[in-house]
Amino acid sequence: MAHQHDHSGHTHSHSHTNNAGENIKVAFFLNFFFCIIELVGGILTNSVAIMSDALHDFGDSLSLGLAWYFQKLSGKKGDNRFSYGYKRFSLLGALINSVVLLVGSFFVINMCIHRLIEPQEPNAKGMLILAVFGIIVNGAAVLRLQKGSSLNERTVSLHLLEDVLGWAAVLIAGIVMMFVDFPILDPILSLCITAYILSNIYKNLRDTMRVILQGTPDNVNREEVEDVIRSTPGVIDFHDLHLWTMDGEYAIMTVHIIVANNIDTHKLKCDLRKKLLEKHIQHPTLEFESENESCEFCEECR
Numbered sequence: 001m002a003h004q005h006d007h008s009g010h011t012h013s014h015s016h017t018n019n020a021g022e023n024i025k026v027a028f029f030l031n032f033f034f035c036i037i038e039l040v041g042g043i044l045t046n047s048v049a050i051m052s053d054a055l056h057d058f059g060d061s062l063s064l065g066l067a068w069y070f071q072k073l074s075g076k077k078g079d080n081r082f083s084y085g086y087k088r089f090s091l092l093g094a095l096i097n098s099v100v101l102l103v104g105s106f107f108v109i110n111m112c113i114h115r116l117i118e119p120q121e122p123n124a125k126g127m128l129i130l131a132v133f134g135i136i137v138n139g140a141a142v143l144r145l146q147k148g149s150s151l152n153e154r155t156v157s158l159h160l161l162e163d164v165l166g167w168a169a170v171l172i173a174g175i176v177m178m179f180v181d182f183p184i185l186d187p188i189l190s191l192c193i194t195a196y197i198l199s200n201i202y203k204n205l206r207d208t209m210r211v212i213l214q215g216t217p218d219n220v221n222r223e224e225v226e227d228v229i230r231s232t233p234g235v236i237d238f239h240d241l242h243l244w245t246m247d248g249e250y251a252i253m254t255v256h257i258i259v260a261n262n263i264d265t266h267k268l269k270c271d272l273r274k275k276l277l278e279k280h281i282q283h284p285t286l287e288f289e290s291e292n293e294s295c296e297f298c299e300e301c302r
Helices: 010-045 048-073 089-117 124-145 151-177 185-212 222-231 265-278
Strands: 003-005 235-245 251-259 283-290
Touching: 010 048, 010 124, 010 151, 048 089, 089 151, 089 185, 124 151, 151 185, 222 235, 222 251, 222 265, 251 265, 265 283
Parallel strands: 251 283
Antiparallel strands: 003 283, 235 251
């Protein structure tokens, strides 16, 4: 019997974690700096879209700071407390961000409803100036985060995309209200953006919970993995195959493989490792069993 632990993905994963942490760090400082300007600007322009977004951004800054911390923590290697390392801590950052976005969205909806019932005239010219500035600052952060692929980065990117769309709405509302007396356009556009963001929050929460519950990774096709194992010379059969992921990207697999007698298990390990890596599995643990060996995990042997 032999075991194979593949650590070939560690270097790449650690590099990716560093890049993700740097991306979120940039997003945090941009968001914190701008939400202060935004709060002052919202009060001066009397715009519900700007004020609600400013209050929402203060919550964003807190969650982005936590996301940055958890992303850095996720780069730590395994120890006695967490043998697989701290990769899953990045999911905690994504989860907190999603919850903050959810709470903030309902807060915005509440403010918008009040403004629809009791419309107030905002300062259209001030809205235009802040909107242009907001689109530039938040747009730069979104472009930076689009290079990443972790769930944490995706959730943070959603935060900033929400801000970009919000400022685009403020810009449109400001232009229209410079020529037309239509104050309820401001809360109407905010409601439309919030509905879009809520749909994306649902998707992110769904993906995050699937990883936490150890579902099969989205980028791994179980049938293809089974075909790879089954078609490898020397393999008679296999059982007890499990697939999961630590953070939505780093895929792990364990499997018991029945091999022919006198097979070169070292060569078989190398062949399988290369093939499985092509199927996006960075950490396969392979247990080999002889044809006549009974296994407590095999249903046919029970």
